[in-house]
Amino acid sequence: MNTIKLTYKISLIAILSIGMLFTSCESLELDLADNPNQLTPDQSNPDLFLNSIQVDFGKVVERFGAIAGQVTRIDNMFGRNYQNTYSPADFNDVWSGSYQSTGESFDDQNGHSQTFNGILADVRALKPLAIDGELYHHLAISQVIEAYTIVTLVDFFGDVPYTEAVQGSTGNLNPVTDSGATIYAAALELLDEAIVNFERDVTNEPENDFYYSGDWDNWIKAANTLKMKIYLQRRLVDNNAIADFNAIITSGDYIQTASEDFQFSWGANEIQPDNRHPRYANNYEGDGADEYLSNWLMNQMSNNDDPRIRYYFYRQTNAVPGAEIAPNEETLSCSLESAPQHYIDGNFTFCFLNNGYWGRDHGDDDGTPPDGFLRTTFGVYPAAGRFDDSSFQGISQGDGGQGAGITPIILSSWVDFMIAEVAMLNMDIPGARTALNNGLTKSITKVATFGALDTSANLSFEPNAAAISSFVNDRLADFDAAVTPDDRWDVIAEQYWVALFGNGIDSYNFYRRTGYPTTLQPNIEPNPGNLIRSFFYPADLVTNNSSVQQKPNTDQKVFWDTNPDSPAFPPAN
Structure with missing residues (x-):
């Protein structure tokens, strides 16, 4: 099986119990009362949009994290040829989860169903409601999540639609891609804005904060730590990256203890809904x-x-x-x-x-x-x-x-x-x-x-x-x-x-x-092809967007990867 598939069906209308504090034993319990794909802007409930954003984020990170773990031997990869191990269709679900749901559920090879609402679509819907209502903590959470999501999309696919994407029914149905470097810069701007918004007074707090339970100091630490991650990832093309990284270390305002860990907690329900890991x-x-x-x-x-x-x-x-x-x-x-x-x-x-x-x-x-x-x-x-x-x-x-x-x-x-x-x-x-x-x-x-x-x-x-x-x-x-x-x-x-x-x-x-570690077990196939430097675009993207053409192979590097071509780098295939 190529990927760890997600089985988490969720309703964002009825929350039965909240346990998303950052401890190992707390969990989220959600009722399956309505179809989350029916969540639309005309419902005008900022809490519902924020709930959707937070939960879809946990699912999207889990999905991306599993695939990346397979490539790097943390998990098992099922496929002797890197070029063919992951097909464009394998990414349709996580693409939908990151951008905007098509309303369909996705079934994996074991028959497990999963449903996404779409992080960026819900972020766009939430923003005017949050600004009009002075719900700046709602907005700030969504900005941190958007920043992590768009950076991860670049890390996996390279240039992706962003500026013209998810603009509603009147928007561009064939948005062009933005450069990875531009999207990284946008993520840093989002994080700076989020830090400011976490420090602002609000008319109402979020009904549910599934990550830090309303500890805005910890959210600021998470935002700063994500900035550190971004600086480190682009250090090969950014001469100021290490200095910027060290400046945050000097400030001390970043994740340093387990109580500050940024993580998504799953529940123990087997059915209605199945919210288990x-x-x-x-x-x-x-x-x-x-x-x-x-x-x-x-x-x-x-x-x-x-x-x-x-x-x-x-x-x-x-x-x-x-x-x-x-x-x-x-x-x-x-x-x-x-x-x-x-x-x-x-x-x-x-x-x-x-x-x-x-x-x-x-x-x-x-x-x-x-x-x-x-x-x-x-x-x-x-x-x-x-x-x-x-x-x-x-x-x-x-x-x-x-x-x-x-x-x-x-x-x-x-x-x-x-x-x-x-x-x-x-x-x-x-x-x-x-x-x-x-x-x-x-x-x-x-x-x-x-x-x-x-x-x-x-x-x-x-x-x-x-x-x-x-x-x-x-x-x-x-x-x-x-x-x-x-x-x-x-x-x-x-x-x-x-x-x-x-x-x-x-x-x-x-x-x-x-290029480290150099000690990784190689592919069992003697000539598996080059290591995946970025993945094929999702099938739904290239099928439905005439502005995007599929990549010829998986040798295409993301903007921050200036290392030599495979197979000389990394050393183990």
Whole structure:
């Protein structure tokens, strides 16, 4: 299966309970009273538009984050040829979610239905209502969300329609694309405006703030941190980017603690509506898990005794064919095959891992055998599945945290890895080491809070303080022992990847920006083609908009990517 599909159907008319504070155990409960695609400007309710914007944003980030994670081995990618792994039609749903819904629901390969209202369409509808009513906090939230959305569209597709897009029934039905650089600049302007609006007096507060529960100081920190992300992403084409990044660091007004993390929280309802985390809903089913997890990531964490591994992954069995037990052609056909020569030459793991970690190699597109109750699946972080307490049982609906997990958007631990990148660029090795230490510690601390979501788990299997300290010290020792700058970059990048589990957008950007880590498992196909530098435009865009022509291939770089052409860069395909 190419992508993690979203299963979240939502009504924005009746809110039953609000739990979108930034803690691991709170969730959103929504009633399915009306069709969200019937939400139109003539309803003139700013809260309804803001609700729609916030929820669609969580779904869009989850979708983009899953695809990017697959390309960068955080998740499993199903496809041997990069050019053909993701078709233009694969992006119709997230395009609709970002711009404007066509009114249709999208079904994935497993029959899961999903509905979007359209972030930018609702932002456009909200803005005049918010200004007329002096609802500046409504407006500010929508501006932060719009900024993140349009930057992500550029990061995935390059130049996209923006200035002429989503202008209502009288607008241009064939809007031209704006340059990625122009859209990035517009995002920075939106964030500056949002910061001002968060500080203004208002006539009424939003009925629901699903991210920070009305803490406007935290929203300002999120806006500033998104600016840092933008500066870092365009640093190859912006001589002032690092100085601008450091200016925000100096101000101290950015995300630094878990209480300030920018994330979307899912609910635990299975029906009416199903608001569970999509990775839970897609895998904790009657027929077992639907998706495979990344052998590269599981091997990386297992070999390093990573204390987060029991939170990230739940093993349904304690043995994998070819490892502890005999090869099995029916359940794991590759266990009877020889490793490709380029895997042997690079000393990469192939097909199976020890200790029950049953996943797939990068690009393995073999058929799906009857292993739904054997393969490793998503754990309690971030999808709120089961904590791995070595019970080795088949999963079922309702297990673990019942799907009340999170989609991380910008976490405090990730910010430390951003700081580490800047330190490495400035040849500040002590600073990079400190940031690495901080990022690891914050990530582990946050992930460990999710164990409590699985009330049936034996939490005696949680790592103790000594195990956590040993892991962090070992990674710092790896950094200290690095012989070359490349080796230090690899240590930072590998741990950044682990911390990004749940949203691979920043790994995809980092990889194209830096070329690290160089240790990634290559595609199982010896000649898979060049790494995707940007994705094909969505099919609906090129079919319905005569101003946009489809790209000839996925080698087209986004405006900030000035690195050499593939396959020389990045080093691993």
